[in-house]
Amino acid sequence: MSNKVDKLRAGFYQPGRSKGLLDLFKHSYLLSLLRKKEVKVRYRGSFLGLIWTYIKPLTTFFIYYYFVGRIMGADRANEHYAIYLFSGLISIQFFNETFRNCTKSIRDNAALVRKIYLPRELFPIATWRVAITHFYPQLFILLVASIIQGWYPGFLHILAVLLGFILLSGLAIGAGMLFAAMNVFYRDAENLVELITMITTWFSPILYKWSMIEQHMPLWLFKVYMCNPLTCAAELFHYAFWWPTNIDFTNYGLSLPPHFGFDICISIIIVILMMVIGQLAFRKFEGRFAQEL
Amino acid sequence: MNNKSLKNGNNKIDAKNAVIKIANVDKWFRLHHNYSLKDAFVNLFTHKKRDKSLFHALSNINFNINSGEAIGLVGINGSGKSTLLKCISGVIKPDKGKVSIKGRIAGLIEVGAGFHPDLTGRENIFLNGAILGMTKEQIIQKFDDIVEFSEIPQFIDSEVRFYSSGMFLRLAFAVAIHSDPDIFLIDEILAVGDAKFREKCLNRISELSKQGKTMVIVSHAEQQIRQLCQRAVWINKGKVQMDGPANEVLDAMNKFTGLKK
Numbered sequence: 141m142s143n144k145v146d147k148l149r150a151g152f153y154q155p156g157r158s159k160g161l162l163d164l165f166k167h168s169y170l171l172s173l174l175r176k177k178e179v180k181v182r183y184r185g186s187f188l189g190l191i192w193t194y195i196k197p198l199t200t201f202f203i204y205y206y207f208v209g210r211i212m213g214a215d216r217a218n219e220h221y222a223i224y225l226f227s228g229l230i231s232i233q234f235f236n237e238t239f240r241n242c243t244k245s246i247r248d249n250a251a252l253v254r255k256i257y258l259p260r261e262l263f264p265i266a267t268w269r270v271a272i273t274h275f276y277p278q279l280f281i282l283l284v285a286s287i288i289q290g291w292y293p294g295f296l297h298i299l300a301v302l303l304g305f306i307l308l309s310g311l312a313i314g315a316g317m318l319f320a321a322m323n324v325f326y327r328d329a330e331n332l333v334e335l336i337t338m339i340t341t342w343f344s345p346i347l348y349k350w351s352m353i354e355q356h357m358p359l360w361l362f363k364v365y366m367c368n369p370l371t372c373a374a375e376l377f378h379y380a381f382w383w384p385t386n387i388d389f390t391n392y393g394l395s396l397p398p399h400f401g402f403d404i405c406i407s408i409i410i411v412i413l414m415m416v417i418g419q420l421a422f423r424k425f426e427g428r429f430a431q432e433l
Numbered sequence: 434m435n436n437k438s439l440k441n442g443n444n445k446i447d448a449k450n451a452v453i454k455i456a457n458v459d460k461w462f463r464l465h466h467n468y469s470l471k472d473a474f475v476n477l478f479t480h481k482k483r484d485k486s487l488f489h490a491l492s493n494i495n496f497n498i499n500s501g502e503a504i505g506l507v508g509i510n511g512s513g514k515s516t517l518l519k520c521i522s523g524v525i526k527p528d529k530g531k532v533s534i535k536g537r538i539a540g541l542i543e544v545g546a547g548f549h550p551d552l553t554g555r556e557n558i559f560l561n562g563a564i565l566g567m568t569k570e571q572i573i574q575k576f577d578d579i580v581e582f583s584e585i586p587q588f589i590d591s592e593v594r595f596y597s598s599g600m601f602l603r604l605a606f607a608v609a610i611h612s613d614p615d616i617f618l619i620d621e622i623l624a625v626g627d628a629k630f631r632e633k634c635l636n637r638i639s640e641l642s643k644q645g646k647t648m649v650i651v652s653h654a655e656q657q658i659r660q661l662c663q664r665a666v667w668i669n670k671g672k673v674q675m676d677g678p679a680n681e682v683l684d685a686m687n688k689f690t691g692l693k694k
Contacts, residue, residue: 152454152533156523170563177549177560184551255546256564257523427526430519431462 156427158259160419167262174266179273193274194281197233201226208347218349220289220385223282227381228346228374230278234271235308235370236337241267242316243323243333250433260426261419264316268309282381289385297380303404304376307369307411314414317422324425324432344370345378350397366397369407375400452616452647453498453521457530460491460516460671490516491527491671500536503648505662505679507655507686513671514651515620521649522618536615536647539565545605550594554585557593558608565612575611582637583607584630603630610637616647635660655683 164171183189205222208214215221245263246253253260283291323329343365345353350371354362365371375397397403464486491513498504506514519525520532522540547564548557558579562572580586583604585596593601619638639661642648652658658665658679665682667675674689675682 152535154523155521155532155534155538156526167563169569173560173563177552177556180556181549181551251546252564253524255524256540258564430524 156257158261160259160423161261161265163259164261164265167259170258171262171266171269174262175269175273178266178270182270190277193277197230197278198281200233201229204229204347214348220382223286223289223291223385224349224378224382225347226282226285227377228344230275230282231304231308231373231377232341232344232346232370233278234275234305235312235373236340237274238268238271238309238312239316239319240333240337241271242313243319243330245316246320246324246429247327247330247433254430254433260429261317261422264313264320267316268313271312286381286385291381291384294384297384300376300380304373304380307373307376307407310411310415311369314411314416314418317418318414321422321425321429324429340370344368344374346374350375366399366403367406367410369411372400372404372407376404450500451497452500452535453649454533455494455496455498455517455521455530456533458491458494458517458520458527458532459489459529460513460520460525460527461487462490464488489671491520494530494668494671494673496666496673496676498647498649500647501642501645502664503642503650503662505658505665505682506649506651506668507653507658507665507683508668508674509690512668514668517668518618518620518649518651534616537566538616538618539609539612539614540618541606541609541620545601548593548601548605551592553592554589554596554604557604558589561605561608562612565609566614567612571613575613579604579607579611582610582633599627599630606634610634610641614646616649617641619648619650619652621651621653655687659683 179190183192186192188195201222205215205225209221209225218224242264245267246260249263252258253263319329319333341347350366353365357365379396494517506517508514516525518540520527521534522538523532524540545561547561549560552560558576559569559572562575562579563569567575580589583600583606585600585603588596588600593604596604617638635657638648642661648661650658650662662679664677665679666673667682667686669689675685
């Protein structure tokens, strides 16, 4: 409903129709305000405020590092296990947060959805922007830690982070929109998503290496596992941050997964499909959001 | 003769200047929709059918609203006025028929819907301005006017949850009235605030109406409709019962419901 649109729209139009995600470029200002609102509201009345975005991931990290790494011995098999763990962990946490909050976004904004027409895609996308706000400090910590361990940036490494980030965002937004639409009709969607986010952390190489799972899975399941966009994103993050800190690759059997290029291509296709499905489902049910909430 | 020619003249303008076209609009609501596994289980044993009853909220609504017209939608509670207004704003989609609009539309439907209690008055002005379709520049430009209109400049940097309900509505109304759309949708908001502020709002609305803004007003306050609108549409049980000059429609409605004027 911004003014730029209206100048183009001289004739009659039907209210309540939008071009979906494509329409959001015209609402970038509102989007940034919604993000600010979310962040502000979440840390309202909190003394530490945004510092919590550092505390939570660091705590998760230390728990896994201590119990899985030291006590269960995962760090003996991996050089710089801390970097390995943290680079995978921030990727999956970014996905989980986006996915979970996208799913709840329509219900959380019920007051607005019921009363004022806005392209409803604004709400899931705003939560994605909030997740990015939380992602940056974690990325910063990871960078500092990696540099201490002898990390150097390379063109391919930066490209890998970008690609990983796009895969995570696309999958989370696509699936998030699908579940957000479902959540309007049945709140089971929210619980289902909680369940899925619990599984994702273990069904991708975050705490362990992909090569460890190969022996325990039938071949077809292993293939599915490797084509999973979350696995690809985690491996891309490992490639970007963990690899450069290992000077002596060969000693530790460091190799990229077999057919990694192929897996990435499949992942990209899966993400695109998920985005299309999410957007289509969202648009199909959008017309009934206001009356069902 | 004279009357007839006037009518024909009006019709010509109608076709030319319509900014809202409502054509064959139907809307049904499902009255019972939460269906859980437990319900399914219970129904299986009691042989009860799933309740699928539909409520026909709007049936075959047809009329146009012209540019610059102030039109009142009247009728008893549950007659479908607000549903129709929501169809016009795009919040809900009609199941049948079509609503077409020309120009930018903004609802004063339950002002303050986009307000968040944890944000300050200032932040809420920006957020709501953007929600109502204003650009950043427009909001900055009108910011002082909005604050002045609300008459609460001293609280503008306090969080809205510390506002009294009157203060809240003042600010919400001030933002909405400054959002400058071509078409205003107004739903029962003129009952807000103290008498003095209400008068100010009414004056502002009739000022905007004189400037040529199109208005669609839903209200139970008969006096306001008579004062602001030339035309009224009486909606009864989801159908247009009568469409004509505001005073005539209201008189007919009062006669129908047995109310004295």
